[in-house]
Amino acid sequence: MTDTWWLNPCKAVDASAHEQALARQQQLTKPAGSLGQLEAVAVQLAGLQGQLKPSVDHVWIAIFAGDHGVVAEGVSAFPQAVTGQMLHNFVTGGAAISVLARQLDAQLEVIDLGTVTPSLNLPGVRHLNIGAGTANFVSGPAMTQAQGRLALQAGRDSARRALEGGAQLFIGGEMGIGNTTAASALACALLDCRVSDLTGPGTGLNAEGVSHKVAVIERALALHADQRDDALQTLFNLGGFEIAALVGAYLACAQEGVAVLVDGFICTVAALVATRLNPACREWLVFGHGGAEPGHRPVLQSLAAQPLLALGLRLGEGSGAALAVPLLRLACALHGQMATFAEAAVADRPA
Numbered sequence: 001m002t003d004t005w006w007l008n009p010c011k012a013v014d015a016s017a018h019e020q021a022l023a024r025q026q027q028l029t030k031p032a033g034s035l036g037q038l039e040a041v042a043v044q045l046a047g048l049q050g051q052l053k054p055s056v057d058h059v060w061i062a063i064f065a066g067d068h069g070v071v072a073e074g075v076s077a078f079p080q081a082v083t084g085q086m087l088h089n090f091v092t093g094g095a096a097i098s099v100l101a102r103q104l105d106a107q108l109e110v111i112d113l114g115t116v117t118p119s120l121n122l123p124g125v126r127h128l129n130i131g132a133g134t135a136n137f138v139s140g141p142a143m144t145q146a147q148g149r150l151a152l153q154a155g156r157d158s159a160r161r162a163l164e165g166g167a168q169l170f171i172g173g174e175m176g177i178g179n180t181t182a183a184s185a186l187a188c189a190l191l192d193c194r195v196s197d198l199t200g201p202g203t204g205l206n207a208e209g210v211s212h213k214v215a216v217i218e219r220a221l222a223l224h225a226d227q228r229d230d231a232l233q234t235l236f237n238l239g240g241f242e243i244a245a246l247v248g249a250y251l252a253c254a255q256e257g258v259a260v261l262v263d264g265f266i267c268t269v270a271a272l273v274a275t276r277l278n279p280a281c282r283e284w285l286v287f288g289h290g291g292a293e294p295g296h297r298p299v300l301q302s303l304a305a306q307p308l309l310a311l312g313l314r315l316g317e318g319s320g321a322a323l324a325v326p327l328l329r330l331a332c333a334l335h336g337q338m339a340t341f342a343e344a345a346v347a348d349r350p351a
Helices: 015-027 036-049 069-073 081-091 096-104 145-164 179-191 207-223 231-238 241-256 265-277 279-284 296-302 319-337
Strands: 059-066 107-114 125-127 169-175 259-262 285-287
Touching (some): 015 036, 036 259, 036 285, 036 319, 059 096, 069 207, 081 096, 081 107, 081 125, 081 169, 096 107, 096 319, 107 145, 107 241, 145 169, 145 231, 145 241, 169 241, 169 265, 169 319, 179 207, 179 231, 179 241, 179 265, 179 296, 231 241, 241 259, 241 279, 259 265, 259 319, 265 285
Parallel strands (some): 059 107, 059 169, 107 125, 169 259, 259 285
């Protein structure tokens, strides 16, 4: 029997720690609920970490990169060579996520799953060479079963390195010219939405470019329509190596017990796929931000997700999730360090 590790049970949330954290929030010197989402996320993290006072001091950021065969259809404003060039930018410290990782004192790893740039050998990058990018999904599956499983495993391996490194929070980021097309196609297939509702400019297409992108996705959905009910095969048909790796990472984090902070549109689509494969992983996901790509909001809504930030971001790379880390740290500090009414000798409201 072929290994289907992604179906393994997710770690159970610590109900006792969750309840204790919820009770503590009622005792702190503030009106109940007055810190809104900051209260909710601190309580969620307490349950995930199994301790009354959670923290997210140790953050692991993994950037997964891969190229996309559908770029041959003219769906991107940027040339495909940018994927490989950005890998160099990540490890030399010039990318947005590189700056943010330094500011957060987070561990940053960069994983090249497969790009069209031949013989990339960049110090500091894990080159896995699953393929020279995916195939063009308007004429067949984006990846083979074997490639898809390797990509899922790459995400799992990253999650395990994060766990071994003492991470309290895992952020997955992505890089891959053409990947908003893949993410939109995946989301449309899984949510049965109109393509025009979930397709946006990506890296900067004009209105004509977006219309063309919609038409390309519609062709792909028609080709693969008979397998829509199979979430795993749909991922392999329409996804990218980096999207599959994100799926694997999210599922492994939930199985191993590491909280995940989900980034923007592409990462949220990966989270949607992960929840279709193993619904229990949803409890391990915190959502960093609501981005500018039009498909992001419907996918967040389908996951009943309340993102922490809304800054009009559309960069990817894990950047929006990284920006939410200080907010999580402050939520944990408020939860752990505020005085209770009894400690501060402040009168609580009558019961």
